Amino acid sequence: MTQQPKIITIVGAGMWGSALGALASRNHHHVRLWSRNSTESLAAVIADADVILSAVSMAGVPPIIEKLKTYGIPEKVILVTATKGLDPQTTLTPSRLWQQAFPHHRVVVLSGPNLSKEIQQNLPAATVVASSNVAAAETIQIIFASEKLRVYENSDPLGAELGGTLKNVMAIAAGVCDGLHLGTNAKAALLTRALPEMIRVGTYLGAEAETFFGLSGLGDLLATCNSPLSRNYQVGYRLAQDQTLDEILGNLEGTAEGINTTQVLIKIATEQNLYVPIATQVYRLLKGEISPQTAVKSLMERELKPE
Ligand SMILES: NC(=O)C1=CN([C@@H]2O[C@H](COP(=O)(O)OP(=O)(O)OC[C@H]3O[C@@H](n4cnc5c(N)ncnc54)[C@H](O)[C@@H]3O)[C@@H](O)[C@H]2O)C=CC1
Numbered sequence: 001m002t003q004q005p006k007i008i009t010i011v012g013a014g015m016w017g018s019a020l021g022a023l024a025s026r027n028h029h030h031v032r033l034w035s036r037n038s039t040e041s042l043a044a045v046i047a048d049a050d051v052i053l054s055a056v057s058m059a060g061v062p063p064i065i066e067k068l069k070t071y072g073i074p075e076k077v078i079l080v081t082a083t084k085g086l087d088p089q090t091t092l093t094p095s096r097l098w099q100q101a102f103p104h105h106r107v108v109v110l111s112g113p114n115l116s117k118e119i120q121q122n123l124p125a126a127t128v129v130a131s132s133n134v135a136a137a138e139t140i141q142i143i144f145a146s147e148k149l150r151v152y153e154n155s156d157p158l159g160a161e162l163g164g165t166l167k168n169v170m171a172i173a174a175g176v177c178d179g180l181h182l183g184t185n186a187k188a189a190l191l192t193r194a195l196p197e198m199i200r201v202g203t204y205l206g207a208e209a210e211t212f213f214g215l216s217g218l219g220d221l222l223a224t225c226n227s228p229l230s231r232n233y234q235v236g237y238r239l240a241q242d243q244t245l246d247e248i249l250g251n252l253e254g255t256a257e258g259i260n261t262t263q264v265l266i267k268i269a270t271e272q273n274l275y276v277p278i279a280t281q282v283y284r285l286l287k288g289e290i291s292p293q294t295a296v297k298s299l300m301e302r303e304l305k306p307e
């Protein structure tokens with residue numbers, strides 16, 4: 001489908017922001033990529049923008065929102081969030097933070113099985129744009145869709161966002177599983193049990209269960225938990241190889257959001273009494289309380305229960 005070229009400001013020029021910028025540029029949109037190290041001011045790059053897309057890591061979302069709030073962004077501007085994380089202060093997802101700060105703007109979540117290095121190599125992929133405003137989601141769908149990226153529209157932004165966010169915790173567990181060479185049966189069991197754990201949390205927080213069976217849920221779980229390109233998977237894999245978290249983070253390319261997400265998820269689960277056995281072991285492992293081997297043993301020796 002053709003569309004008039006739009007001005008798209010991408011805030012966050014890391015791996016994902018850059019890959020998304022390249023996709024929109026290829027579709028002949030005017031892309032302005034901004035990061036906190038840019039010489040251009042944020043005010044200048046958002047001027048006249050049709051779309052502001054945030055691809056900053058979770059830690060950068062609250063400060064960027066605060067900064068943008070001071071600029072008085074016109075209500076016609078569509079806000080897109082591509083961050084996969086949870087805010088430690090409020091435990092809210094990025095889209096909720098954006099919507100709270102800009103209650104009259106249309107907010108769209110972009111999330112799916114999208115390892116940025118594969119997207120940068122122009123390999124085929126699919127993703128989801130989700131919003132309570134269908135027209136806004138469709139606008140973003142057309143901006144990014146190409147013969148190399150199939151973009152699906154969805155009306156459950158929270159579900160799409162939580163799929164991409166919660167699977168990062170599971171990707172750490174999957175990395176441990178592979179790092180310990182536990183085999184294909186163990187990996188299948190882990191990923192299959194990870195999905196209902198994500199759904200339990202997601203539906204409690206208000207997402208639709210069905211969304212987790214789509215690209216932004218199961219799709220992203222499979223991509224991230226099976227690829228050494230995933231930073232979260234790398235964290236788990238290297239912990240299983242007896243590296244310390246500090247050593248791993250010292251030479252990790254980009255952000256592994258699952259580390260922060262695990263802390264916030266355990267806070268929510270503890271307060272709300274949600275059963276999250278895999279996340280609990282990841283949490284204890286990240287805190288250095290247990291070894292990878294003990295994490296596996298604890299999962300296996302739990303009380304027997306129906307599936
Ligand atoms: N790389 C990937 O394959 C994908 C990443 N994502 C998500 O996109 C987000 C960004 O990921 P990457 O680009 O890979 O990370 P990255 O580490 O390469 O880039 C992070 C960006 O956020 C900015 N940032 C961090 N803290 C900030 C702060 N306090 N203020 C302003 N800006 C700040 C950094 O300057 C940088 O531009 C994460 O939430 C990640 O889960 C989503 C899909 C794919």
Ligand SMILES: O=C(CO)COP(=O)(O)O
Pocket residue numbers: 084112113114115116164168171220223224229230231232233255256257
């Ligand atoms: O979200 C991603 C793929 O969809 C990227 O995963 P990592 O952040 O673990 O690299």
